[in-house]
Amino acid sequence: MPGVKTQTRCCIAGGGPAGMMLGLLLARAGVAVTVLEKHGDFLRDFRGDTVHPSTLAILDEIGLRERFDQLPQRRVDHLAGIVAGREQQIVDFRGLKPYDYLVLVPQWDFLDMLADAGRRLPAFDLRMRHAATGLIEENGRTAGVRVEAPDGDYELHADLVVACDGRHSTLRESANLKAREYGAPMDVLWFRMPRNETDPQDTFGIVDRGHMMVLLNRIDYWQVAFLVPKGSDASLRAHPIDALRETVAQLAPFLADRRDTIEAWDKVSTLSVQIDRLERWYKPGLLLIGDAAHAMSPIGGVGINLAIQDAVAAANALAQPLLAGGAIDESLLAAIQRRREWPVKVVQRVQIAMQKRLISRVLEQSGEPPRVPALLRFLLGFRAVRHIPARLFGYGLRQEHVRAAGTSSGRLG
Ligand SMILES: Cc1cc2nc3c(=O)[nH]c(=O)nc-3n(C[C@H](O)[C@H](O)[C@H](O)COP(=O)(O)OP(=O)(O)OC[C@H]3O[C@@H](n4cnc5c(N)ncnc54)[C@H](O)[C@@H]3O)c2cc1C
Structure with missing residues (x-):
């Protein structure tokens, strides 16, 4: 394509x-x-919006924290559940250092901020509306990607290709890399409802016979995540939306006066929940990270943060060898997988256990009201116990820190 570097x-x-x-x-x-x-653009509604302490630390390290703090956002320092009408504190960031909160921020604002910071760097070339359609292979190595763009298709040659194209990764398909699927009992319906001044301040979950939903306080609206049994989306949508409105009103009576603001099914997005993980995250000349290597369940809101941790680990390992020139050794790519696979695996195992033991049981509608076992209720009375999920999901198990140095022309802040 004329004028485009290939x-x-x-x-x-x-x-x-x-x-x-x-x-x-x-x-x-x-x-x-x-x-x-x-x-x-980055403007797609209902992408993940939770920025955890592990990501806040990275923003601090690269000098973007001040700009991040100016984005529209809401800090959340604890999470509660209302289980069969009884409130239970579950996750607590208060008292953790250095960040005693997570931040809800629209993902498009977050990505716009990163894009803006990138555009200030001479080495950064962001091409919007350019889709990678497949890999170019030469002598048993990935040598670049085929690109579809508004002004014509072209080939982009590169010494290293990193697939960050999400859980329906085209490049993963093109590389014929196989992911192991772990299944999920639920899908999530996402929609917005207006928020009034007198509504609860917290971000919290509600669990009752056969139903589960999470309400994220986005200041002037509630972002609602309503769990439904896996695969039930099409049959739900075949019926009028009133049943959803009624259930929401029953679960959260303070929303009953605005149930009609869930206007129609086309205002409701469905996240088909999946958990999977590639057995091998690389091939000669190719690395996969983020959702392309491991799709996460929405439990704990870890998707963005693990994707960012992968990126930091990859940049730490790759910046110097890429600067030095020449082909990137496969052993380096294997080392990135080894570093990141363990924290991802542990979080996925916890998510799978929670899906089986909690979510499946609630959604099965057994007729029994759900309850928190007495021992767990007792333990959750201690803030130190509520710190455990905050540390696991918020800080992660192998927290990455930016090692790749910035050049003098690479200042972001
Ligand atoms: C409805 C929903 C709610 C979620 N809620 C949360 C949450 O609250 N907290 C959380 O942490 N995570 C959440 N997640 C998950 C989170 O969004 C992902 O885990 C995270 O965004 C993964 O980042 P990524 O960069 O690996 O992939 P993605 O965010 O999927 O980014 C992939 C990017 O690649 C682009 N792309 C795809 N194919 C191509 C191609 N062929 N060529 C060029 N570009 C391509 C896409 O347009 C996209 O911009 C949610 C996900 C969904 C769908």
């Missing part, structure tokens, strides 16, 4: 949290990087 040191397919953070960190270290994003 050679780069590192090509990143996908401008989500993983791809944008990796692109930014590599460019900041002086590596020529091209990020391909198939959409024209």
Whole structure:
């Protein structure tokens, strides 16, 4: 395609949290990087919006914290559940250091901020509406990607391709890499409802016979995540939306006066929940990270944060070898998988256990009101116990820190 560079040191397919953070960190270290994003903007509703302490630490480390703090956001320092009408504190960030909260921030604002910071770096080349359609293979190595763009298709050659193209990854398919699926008993319906001044202040979950939903306080609206049994979406949508409105009103009586604001099914998005993980995250000349390597359940809101942790680990390992020139050794890519696979695996195991022991049982509608076992209720009375999920989901198990140095022209703040 005329006027478009068709050679780069590192090509990143996908401008989500993983791809944008990796692109930014590599460019900041002086590596020529091209990020391909198939959409024209980051404005897609109901992407993950939870920014955990592990990500806040990275933003501090690269000097973006002040700008991040200016984005529209809400801090959450504890999470409660209302189980069969009885309130139970479950997760507590208060008292944790250095961040005693997580932040709810629209993902598009977060990605716009990263894109904006990237554009200030000479080594950063973000191409919107450029979709990677497949890999170019040469002599048994990935040598670049085929790209579909508004002004014509082209080939982009690169010494390393990093697939950050999400859980329906085109490049994973193209590389014929297989993921192990772990299943999920639920899908999630996402919708908004207006929030009044007199509504509860917290972000919290509600669990009752056969139903489960989470209400995220987004200041002027509630972002509602309503769990339904896996695969039931089509049959629900075949019926009028009144049943959903009624259930929401029963579960959260303070929303009953605005049940009609769930206007129609086309205002409700469905997240088909899946948990999977690639057995092998790399091939010669190719690495996969973020959702492309491991789709997470929404439990704990960890998806963005693990994608960012992967990006930091990859940038730490790859910045110097990419700057040095030459092919990237496969053993380096294997080391990135080894580093990141363990924390991902542990969180996925916890998510799978919670899906089996809690969510499946509630959604099965056994008729019994759900209850928190007495011992667990007792233990959750201690803040130190409520710190455990906050640490696991909020800080992660192997917290990454930015090591790849910024060049003098790579200042972000
Ligand atoms: C409805 C919903 C709610 C969620 N809620 C939360 C939450 O509250 N908290 C949380 O942490 N996580 C949440 N997640 C998960 C979270 O959004 C993901 O785990 C996280 O965004 C993964 O980041 P990623 O960069 O790996 O992939 P993605 O965010 O999926 O980004 C992939 C990017 O690649 C682009 N792309 C795809 N294919 C191509 C291609 N062929 N060429 C070029 N570009 C391509 C896509 O447009 C996209 O921008 C949610 C997900 C969904 C769907």
